[in-house]
Amino acid sequence: MKGTVGELGEFGLIRALTSRLTTTPAVRLGPGDDAAVVAAPDRRVVATTDVLIEGRHFRRDWSTAYDVGRKSAAQNLADVAAMGAVPTALLLGLVVPAELSATWPVELMDGLRDECQVAGAAVVGGDVVRGETITVAITALGDLRNREPVTRSGARPGDVVAVTGWLGWSAAGYAVLSRGFRSPRAFVEAHRRPEPPYHAGPAAAELGATAMTDVSDGLVADLGHIATASGVCIDVKSGDLDVPAQMTDIGQAVGVDPLQWVLTGGEDHAIVATFPQGTKLPARWRVIGRVDKAVGTPQVTVDGAPWDKAGGWDHFGGK
Amino acid sequence: MKGTVGELGEFGLIRALTSRLTTTPAVRLGPGDDAAVVAAPDRRVVATTDVLIEGRHFRRDWSTAYDVGRKSAAQNLADVAAMGAVPTALLLGLVVPAELSATWPVELMDGLRDECQVAGAAVVGGDVVRGETITVAITALGDLRNREPVTRSGARPGDVVAVTGWLGWSAAGYAVLSRGFRSPRAFVEAHRRPEPPYHAGPAAAELGATAMTDVSDGLVADLGHIATASGVCIDVKSGDLDVPAQMTDIGQAVGVDPLQWVLTGGEDHAIVATFPQGTKLPARWRVIGRVDKAVGTPQVTVDGAPWDKAGGWDHFGGK
Structure with missing residues (x-):
């Protein structure tokens, strides 16, 4: 792709971007008209939106455009899956300097397309405008397949808490990158390109999950959203969390308790859910805690005590 | 609303914004979870997205936050209506400096909410992040009510071209504002807050419109999209366009042919459609031209000749 975005012009860029796309049977009308049309067989559509900004959510020296595409699609598609829905479509609002x-935008689109394919969805539309800061605004849609959405508010005392996917890998990769290293590759890759377990969301809904969310702010923070919305307390048993040996090694090298990454690292988009006790969970789910009655304020504890180290992510406070 | 966005923090701002919202029966699950759930009774959902940036699409000294909300909702809801669909929901991706x-964002949300109410829709979700430049990324959803979408590609030779809504008012208002004036108010208001004829989109679909779009880039440019997509030529009769006397007065004052605003001004979000000859159109539609076979390249002419003055809007070239 030769030249700049400005040389290509708005309509040239749109042509270049849409030429990269593939489709699915759910796409009834793709890009190029006033709006797209997407199948919604359930008669309800799940919709979520997220914005990523250069320098805040990604860095061009750390991540390729393709990786940014994969990652920004992933975090939205994971939100759809965490409702128990099957992702169907994605729309892109893109701000790029002339x-x-x-x-860069063409490779971004390749990343969006490929991550959509992993999740069974397709890019169906978008808008590109000129601006100083690269900004990627994504909206993802999904279909509930005749199941009720699994919200954050259905956890009940006695439920077990289980997780599937990766926890702390992106945070460990970030720690590595921010100290100027490029390896271990597995963690750096996990930071650049999360791999949410999309299929696990609808599967958990089918198994009767009572509450569910994807881990985007960190396990303790996201379980906190479930605790608050459900009016319960949640206790996580740290011994039941998977802390890979290599993560422990990185932790020692950089002076960080790796449990901190697992408990508070976001952006891996693992899926965490609560299930009635006795639910037979598939092999890749790991039971990590239980739901109790709220005594006072709903909260999350780790091994019975509040997790008091810094955690979660406030996009304005940055704590 | 006291304090800055940064003082309020991400979750405080989200609470402040969602507290402003109203709902509709189509909203099955509103803001506060991983995703929203919206009714899609047609089993298909119409979806469109647009991004507005401060300094490029709006100016804070010309438009209030409320007006920016109205306008950014309007341009997306109009895209939904121009497919022949009824708007149902809107999602907001918002970038704001700390x-x-x-x-400002609270009044923006009030504007989004109120414009949604005009169109019968509701704000169902969003994301707020910190960044240097205020950026408003909107996605709108809609329902086709068992009608086929009206695309840009169905215009046939012999069809009439008809328009409803306002043409050139926003451009005339922009001309007034950019010369430092604040009146005539009607045009300045039209620039700040367009009034798309939402109901006319589904009504036109019901009447058998063969092609349709909203006028966001300018009448000649948007009819050009229909001509290209349909493989036809379109001729507009300038004498059939409504050029209000007051617009002529402004044109004389600033040295611009007001027909230029009517033919090339965008952002009023009028709805223009083609209909089979003999279609009985409701009172507020105005027949302004006809569809002919393409001789050579599909194109739009005005009174039989290409409109050669500057027109349309390329977001990168800015012509």
Whole structure:
């Protein structure tokens, strides 16, 4: 792709971007008209939106455009899956500087397309405008397949808490990158390109999950959202969390308790859910805690005590 | 609303914004979970997205936050209506500087909410992040009510071209504002807050419109999209366009042919459609031209000749 975004012009860029796309049977009308049309067989549509900004959510020296595409699609598609829905479609609002190489948005689109394919969805529309800061605004849609949405508010005392996917890998990768290293690759890759277990969301809904969310702010913070919405307390048993040996090694090298990454690291988009006790969970789910009655304020504890180290992520406070 | 966005924090701002919202029966699950759930009784959902940036699409000294909310909702809801669909829901991706007064996004949300109410829709979700430049990324959803979507590609030779809504008012208002004036108010208001004829989209679909779009880039440019997609030529009769006397007065005052605003001004979000000859159109539709076979390249002419003055809007070239 030669030239800059400005040289290509708005309509040239749109042509270049849409030429990269593939489709699915759910796409009744793709890009190029006033709006797209997507199948919603359930008669309800699940919809979520997220915005990523250069310098805040990604860095061009750490992540390729393709990786940013994979990651920004992943975090939205994971939100759809965490409702128990099957992702169907994605829309892109893109802000790019005129002097940016046109290769960047084209590779971003390739990343969006490929992550959509992993989840069974397709990019169906978008908008590109000129601006100073690269900004990627994604909306993802999904279908509930005749199941009720699994919200954050259905956890009941006695439920077990279980998780599937990766926890703390992206945070460990970030720690590595921010100290100027490029390895271990597995963690750096996990930071650049999360792999949410999309199928696990609808599967958990089918198994009777009472509450569910994806881990985007960190396990303790996201379980906190479930605790608050459900009016319960949740206790996590740290011994039941998977802390890989290599993560422990990185922790020692950089002076961080790796449990901190597992409990508070976001962006891996693992899926955490609560299930009635006795639910037979598939092999890749790991029971990590239980739901109790709220005594006072709903909260999350780790091994019976509040987790008092810094955690979660406030996009304005940045704590 | 006291304090800045940064002082309020991400979750405080989200609480302040969602507290402003109203709902509709189509909203099955509103803000506060991983995703929203919206009714899609047609089993298909119409979806469109647009991004507005401060300094490029709006100016804070010309438009209040409330007006920006109305306008950014309007341009997306109009895209839904122009497919022949009834708008149902809107999602907001918002970038705001930490030092911005929290009043600004709250009033923006009021504007989004009120414009949604005009169209019969509701704000169902969103994301707020910190960044240097205020950026408003909107996604709108709609329901087709068992009618096929009206695309840009169905215009046939012999069809009539008809329009409803306002044309050139926003452009005339922009001309007034950019010369430092604040009146005539009607045009300035039209620039700040368009009034798309939402109901006319589904009504046109019901009447058998063969092609349809909203006028966001300018009448000639948007009819050009229909001509290209349909493989036809379109001729507009300038004498059949409504050029209000007051617009002529402004044109004389600033040295612009007001027909230029009517033919090339965007952002009023009028709805223009093609209909089979003999279609009985409701009173507020105005027949302004006809569809002919394409001789050579599909194109739009005005009174039989290409409109050669500057027109349309390329977001990168800015012509």
